[in-house]
Amino acid sequence: DAGITQSPRHKVTETGTPVTLRCHQTENHRYMYWYRQDPGHGLRLIHYSYGVKDTDKGEVSDGYSVSRSKTEDFLLTLESATSSQTSVYFCAISETQVGLDTQYFGPGTRLTVL
Amino acid sequence: AQKVTQAQTEISVVEKEDVTLDCVYETRDTTYYLFWYKQPPSGELVFLIRRNSFDEQNEISGRYSWNFQKSTSSFNFTITASQVVDSAVYFCALHYTGGFKTIFGAGTRLFVKA
Numbered sequence: 540d541a542g543i544t545q546s547p548r549h550k551v552t553e554t555g556t557p558v559t560l561r562c563h564q565t566e567n568h569r570y571m572y573w574y575r576q577d578p579g580h581g582l583r584l585i586h587y588s589y590g591v592k593d594t595d596k597g598e599v600s601d602g603y604s605v606s607r608s609k610t611e612d613f614l615l616t617l618e619s620a621t622s623s624q625t626s627v628y629f630c631a632i633s634e635t636q637v638g639l640d641t642q643y644f645g646p647g648t649r650l651t652v653l
Numbered sequence: 654a655q656k657v658t659q660a661q662t663e664i665s666v667v668e669k670e671d672v673t674l675d676c677v678y679e680t681r682d683t684t685y686y687l688f689w690y691k692q693p694p695s696g697e698l699v700f701l702i703r704r705n706s707f708d709e710q711n712e713i714s715g716r717y718s719w720n721f722q723k724s725t726s727s728f729n730f731t732i733t734a735s736q737v738v739d740s741a742v743y744f745c746a747l748h749y750t751g752g753f754k755t756i757f758g759a760g761t762r763l764f765v766k767a
Contacts, residue, residue, distance in 0.1 A: 642755070646696065
């Protein structure tokens with residue numbers, strides 16, 4: 540199993556509160572990703588990183604920001620959480636670009652915004 | 654437009670039956686990659702297979718087999734002699750090289766009854 544952990548695993552917060560989710564990997568992989576999973580939508584890419592301090596937006600990036608100051612950590616921040624951000628969030632890693640390599644996923648974080 | 658369609662929302666079978674999960678994709682790219690992932694009730698995403706657009710060979714792995722047909726833009730997944738442990742949500746995904754994006758289908762929930 541790929542060494543990917545996510546913290547917290549569950550979180551309940553209130554609308555307007557800032558929230559940070561952490562993804563930690565022990566594989567030294569260059570690429571890291573944040574997805575959200577919602578019923579009927581499968582997984583959708585929020586942001587991704589292709590190296591330390593190198594990040595870019597995915598298809599559903601509004602309301603989210605990310606940071607990567609170390610190879611092993613990729614943080615996802617909801618600056619002011621809204622109920623529409625209630626979801627399950629998955630972190631993924633790949634050694635090279637997806638397609639040339641395979642993405643492996645973390646265990647997920649279930650976030651509820653009240 | 655890039656798209657992945659898993660038309661079967663839910664499938665229910667009895668143990669030992671064979672079952673095929675359908676995946677139809679759309680892309681204008683000539684180079685692309687297709688994936689299948691399994692999400693058991695515990696919630697993690699498990700990688701099953703990756704196939705590139707130039708390799709139309711079918712693949713078999715134990716009870717699992719995949720049929721890739723570019724002519725019909727399909728990448729179907731068959732489980733032979735299904736078991737209760739196969740109960741999960743299965744996602745088909747497309748990664749196209751024209752953009753840094755992996756598109757997931759909405760998933761097919763498979764119930765295997767004893």
